[in-house]
Every structure is written in structure tokens, then in C-alpha cells.
Amino acid sequence: MTAKEKQKITFPYMFVLKIIAVIITVMVYNTFFESKKSELLSQIFRGVNTFLIPSIVISILRFVIISIYNARHANRSVRGNFVLGINRLTAIINTVLLVIALMVAFGINPIQFVTSLTIVAMAIAVLFRDYITNMLSGLFVMFSEQLSVGDRIKVGEHKGRIVDITFANIILQNEEDDMVMVPNNLVFTNSMVNLSAHRSNLFTVKFELPLSVATDIETLEKEIQSVLINHPNLDENTEPKIHVVDIGKDFVRYKIELYAISSSNKLHREIENEVLREILIFEHSKTKVS
Known part of the structure; x- marks a missing residue:
């Protein structure tokens, strides 16, 4: 299977379901609940749309960006994980939108909530510093041209073929067919050799x-x-x-x-x-x- 076939866009089921959900939500609210002037129902309605509408816009932007990227690189071999990075970044944004939507649905002001938890957020950032740096390192790897899924690499004492790249780890399949999870930080803090970039006899x-x-x-x-x-x-x-x-x-x-x-x-x-x-x-x- 070629890289172009792997990046082939499938039918956007989730995108269609989001649009249908928005339409149903608006119709149901306007038909049955708008006249009742319920504050709780209004909050739930705003919370649902706070997630669905921005998520639909992000899905459209994701589709446009990936389409432009594939069109520009249609006639040449591409290294790197741009599409993978876009998909992971979209997942993060959707998660943040979901949290904000839940706050709105329960009547919590997201801005005030974040402001009141500034000190707690700093403490969490310190506690989860390694995971946060791992996540940022994972994003750098995804958007770089140095590594790609399928490459054979050697990081420190670990050697194998890249099966997947997540926010926490690069998953390698070694010569014994074991799955080795290498923290993303090791790519930047240890010597790394891409055995597939310049293949030798x-x-x-x-x-x-x-x-x-x-x-x-x-x-x-x-x-x-x-x-x-x-x-x-x-x-x-x-x-x-x-x-x-x-x-x-x-x-x-x-x-x-x-x-x-x-x-x-x-x-x-x-x-x-x-x-x-x-x-x-x-x-x-x-x-x-x-």
C-alpha cells in the first residue's frame, strides 16, 4: 500500500453525525423547550452547541488543510507525519471543547473557572511536567520530516520499526516482534539514528x-x-x-x-x-x- 493510499480520506461519518446532532438539537429546543424558558435546558442547549459547532468548523478546516497538503505532495514521496499530527491536534482541541461545553452545560463560566484555578493549574503543570513535555515532543515529531511511521530507528538501546506515534510514546516493533514504548523525550535527549532515511548496503x-x-x-x-x-x-x-x-x-x-x-x-x-x-x-x- 502506498503512502497516498494510506492517506485516502474515508467517508466522514463523525462529521455528518455532528451536523445531524446540531440540526436535531436546534429543532427540538425551538419546538418543545423555547416557550418554557427553562434556564437548565438553555444551559444544556448552549453546552451542546458550544461543542458541536466549533467541532464542525475544526473538522472542515482539518479536511481543507489535509486536502491542500496531499495535493501539493501528490507527485513526490513525502516523509514525516503531517496528517498524523493534524489528527492528533484535532483530538486535543475537541477534548478541550468538550470540557468547556460541560462547564457551560452546568452553568460554570470557563474563564472564571480557569482564573480561579490558576495556582492549582501551575501545581498540576509541575506534577505532570514530564507528560506535558512528552506530549509537546510528540507533536514536534509528528510535524517533523525526520521520522515517519514505518521507519526503522535506533534510540539509545532501543531499535525497531515505528508502528505508531502518540503524545506519550513512539511505539517500536523490535526484531523479536515485541512492542516497545519509547518516551518521546528520548528522541531529543538521546542520539537517534533513522536506519530507513539513508538505507545502506x-x-x-x-x-x-x-x-x-x-x-x-x-x-x-x-x-x-x-x-x-x-x-x-x-x-x-x-x-x-x-x-x-x-x-x-x-x-x-x-x-x-x-x-x-x-x-x-x-x-x-x-x-x-x-x-x-x-x-x-x-x-x-x-x-x-x-
Whole structure:
């Protein structure tokens, strides 16, 4: 599915329901309740329309903005999450309108209410500072061109494909198919690598061996080279070499840098599985002998 197909606008059921609700509310109030001059009914009526009418206007603006954006970028590939950001921002505004509408319906003046709770609001802002900064960071990510849903990224020690971006987290699907929720603040406070922005034919296979097996690494290197030397999906001009990454108490970590014929992540994973399978066979044979 292309990005254009993903952004295809579906039938606006909620927009139509809002318009119908406004029409019904006005008709019912004018027909049955206007003559009764009920203050409570008037407040409820104003509260309902305080939410519905601005929400309809916002929905129209959202539709126009997204349509203009899609029209401008119809003929080129677009990175970023502009449409996602607009949808999330619309949800926030609708939530604020709903709270204001409830205040109006119960006869509470929103301006006076906010003014009287200024000190409390400051205390809440301090208590929920991390969540607020996370939310703002999420908005920056949504409207930026640096990240997009579907990108493979590495943030700190977390690595995976972006499944969704919320106000609180970036949801990653890692190589074990686990869902990892990374706080949005980590994107701005840690080094972040977008592995999909500039895809490379170079990839790395990492593995570790127990010390009892690691002493015969030259044999393993020759066996891996024999498997990969004429591999149809690898650059024939590069020879796979095993490099030591770290030495622990009872293990040694290694890495092998390989150049594939393309930047396909699927292809890289297939070659990596072949290498790891050969390493498992080697480790099993050495363990069996010992």
C-alpha cells in the first residue's frame, strides 16, 4: 500500500453525525423547550452547541488543510507525519471543547473557572511536567520530516520499526516482534539514528560465543567465508572478517560487517540468518567435542 493510499480520506461519518446532532438539537429546543424558558435546558442547549459547532468548523478546516497538503505532495514521496499530527491536534482541541461545553452545560463560566484555578493549574503543570513535555515532543515529531511511521530507528538501546506515534510514546516493533514504548523525550535527549532515511548496503551481524569455543575463532571465520565467498546476494569484492567487539567474564562478542547487493532489510535478515545458522553449527560441534 502506498503512502497516498494510506492517506485516502474515508467517508466522514463523525462529521455528518455532528451536523445531524446540531440540526436535531436546534429543532427540538425551538419546538418543545423555547416557550418554557427553562434556564437548565438553555444551559444544556448552549453546552451542546458550544461543542458541536466549533467541532464542525475544526473538522472542515482539518479536511481543507489535509486536502491542500496531499495535493501539493501528490507527485513526490513525502516523509514525516503531517496528517498524523493534524489528527492528533484535532483530538486535543475537541477534548478541550468538550470540557468547556460541560462547564457551560452546568452553568460554570470557563474563564472564571480557569482564573480561579490558576495556582492549582501551575501545581498540576509541575506534577505532570514530564507528560506535558512528552506530549509537546510528540507533536514536534509528528510535524517533523525526520521520522515517519514505518521507519526503522535506533534510540539509545532501543531499535525497531515505528508502528505508531502518540503524545506519550513512539511505539517500536523490535526484531523479536515485541512492542516497545519509547518516551518521546528520548528522541531529543538521546542520539537517534533513522536506519530507513539513508538505507545502506552495509549491515552488521553480531553474535557471542563462550570462551571455551571462542579460542578457535579462525576455524569459524574460514567456515563462514566458505559459505559467503560466492554468495549471490553479497558484494563479491568484500571478504567477511570477524572482529572482536567485547570480552566478558565467560564470553566474547563478535561482529561481521557485510555488503549486500541491495539495501533491502529483508535480504539483510536472510543473510544474517544464514551466518547465525553456521555459527550455531560450529558452536554445537565444538561443545560436543569438549
